[in-house]
Amino acid sequence: MKCRKCSRKAVINMRQHKLGLCKDHFLEWVPQQTQRFIEKYKMFPRDAKVLVAVSGGKDSLALWDILHRLGYSADGLYISLGIDAGINYSGESRRMSENFARQRGLQLQVVDIQQEYSTSIPELAETTQRGKGKPCSVCGLVKRHVMNRIALESGYDVLVTGHNLDDEAAVLFGNTLNWLSGYLRRQGPVLEASPGLVPKAKPLCRCYERELAAYALLRGIEYIYEECPHSVGAKTIYYKELLNQLEADRPSAKLSFYLSFLNAKKEGLFAQQKEELTTELNTCQSCGQLTSAPGTCSFCRLIEKVSPDA
Amino acid sequence: MKCRKCSRKAVINMRQHKLGLCKDHFLEWVPQQTQRFIEKYKMFPRDAKVLVAVSGGKDSLALWDILHRLGYSADGLYISLGIDAGINYSGESRRMSENFARQRGLQLQVVDIQQEYSTSIPELAETTQRGKGKPCSVCGLVKRHVMNRIALESGYDVLVTGHNLDDEAAVLFGNTLNWLSGYLRRQGPVLEASPGLVPKAKPLCRCYERELAAYALLRGIEYIYEECPHSVGAKTIYYKELLNQLEADRPSAKLSFYLSFLNAKKEGLFAQQKEELTTELNTCQSCGQLTSAPGTCSFCRLIEKVSPDA
DSSP: OBOTTTOSBOSEEEGGGTEEEOHHHHHHHHHHHHHHHHHHTTOOOTTOEEEEEEOSSHHHHHHHHHHHHTTOEEEEEEEEOOOOTTTTHHHHHHHHHHHHHHHHTOOEEEEEHHHHHSOOHHHHHHHSTTTTTOHHHHHHHHHHHHHHHHHHHTTOSEEEOOOOHHHHHHHHHHHHHTTOHHHHHHOSSEEOOBTTBOOEEOTTTTSOHHHHHHHHHHTTOOOOOSOOGGGTTOHHHHHHHHHHHHHHHSTTHHHHHHHHHHHHHHTTOBOOOHHHHHOOOEEOTTTOOEESSSSSOHHHHHHHHHOTTO | OBOTTTOSBOSEEEGGGTEEEOHHHHHHHHHHHHHHHHHHTTOOOTTOEEEEEEOSSHHHHHHHHHHHHTTOEEEEEEEEOOOOTTTTHHHHHHHHHHHHHHHHTOOEEEEEHHHHHSOOHHHHHHHSTTTTTOHHHHHHHHHHHHHHHHHHHTTOSEEEOOOOHHHHHHHHHHHHHTTOHHHHHHOSSEEOOBTTBOOEEOTTTTSOHHHHHHHHHHHTOOOOOSOOGGGTTOHHHHHHHHHHHHHHHSTTHHHHHHHHHHHHHHTTOBOOOHHHHHOOOEEOTTTOOEESSSSSOHHHHHHHHHOTTO
16 A cells, blocks of 8 residues: 555555555644644644643653644643552653653653652552542542642643543443433533633544554654553443444444534534533632532542541 | 242343243233333323334234233234345235234234335335435335325324334434434434324333344244345444444443433433424425425335336
């Protein structure tokens, strides 16, 4: 197969786009596409101060690389979650993130959960009611809280994450299998700013996972190959496998599932929920962030359970 | 495994309900459930004049059997589609339907497409633009038209079809994979009456296909085992296989997919579409049924293409 743009040998064939590209044109194409999505979904303007949530994996490092190349002012935030699982997962992913930043002269802020809150994701998952058997649930809560805190404190305009199409389609699949109205209404490339919450965006939401793996590889980005050890058996992984099966039988099935959802939503399929508009917000007595809970926010309540003095 | 009601040996284990039943209690349970759904979804009242669309397969014959046992006034309608495919499909399914009616002293009306319209589904699928490679599309159009015509002419209050949970979940899955807003808004156990359209209901929409196969078998109903030869490779069959895989990994996945959809809909997930309410209807110049098309309805346009004098 030949590159559509220069007829050299293609290194990747993207069946869903009926597009083969050589290394150079592929490395040019991915950032161009990302820029197109940033504009199309009105994610953030050219001069925005962007905070990239960096995990040390291929998606978030590729995103940071792309934004940097596109000329955005983009700093990184790495959250050390204290996950070891015999492979020093947090240690290794931190090292990858720090190396990446140093090699490119980029700013990386590190928040170490153990240092700041005297706990870790494994401990929260083992000892709290909310975390019981659901490490990904407490991990999500912790990350959302910390990312928002840092973005607010440091005055970033937008927080971006490396979620790719496979991630988004799998989450949408789970939300649809159970028809979770609230999540369906909210899911999208952008989560608008709301009182106390920095806006979020997912510039890679239309890039297939395999494209990003190819991008990281061809760009020579070193990243942690291992999936988070906690994610083994997670439902999203199961849904990803099912969607891969659909994609194998019908190339572009994943993309059209996600895009037709966005389109139906844009065309007004979902009714707006009145309660959502009138939720009253309080200031958390412990951390000061806005919360819909009375008194203390759910993050602070979680932390108090394991380290009452934190 | 023992019957939950009498501790005899169970003949069926319904994992999604955590329920095992012996033959007698199962044959009692299916009609009870059906009655429950008829009431829950306000399908039709006790004294309704019901027309059952009968195909000769297990679902529609089981439905007719159940409605008859429940004491409803239910006549059958068989539409002979002219499908042979080397197994005399239409002939055999007609024979099954006629035998069923005769053995029980029930009224069956037969509409023979060849006799009435001088064509057949295979011919329509081969020779018309609409049918090209999509026999199920023209077949659906023809059946909907004829069923509605007979129900209107003979003054039935409601038309019922034997769609089971597997059918409904597969259709929902397809509608969701492509986010077909119009279909998602309309899908449900009941299609309300609208000008010129008899209301439709699906009393078996919450019964698993395997329960209905077991019901037909245990009740001694003779039905045509073959699937319609045209349905080979149809998307709904592919979706059914995927859903079976989900169900195998998580019993009740199919049911909860369908029920959570109905629930989300009831709770107001979907915005009402304004255009739908204001569609203007015309009287078809050829058959007199109401249609949203100007001049002639899509059924008559289809028929005119193959038999201009019909």
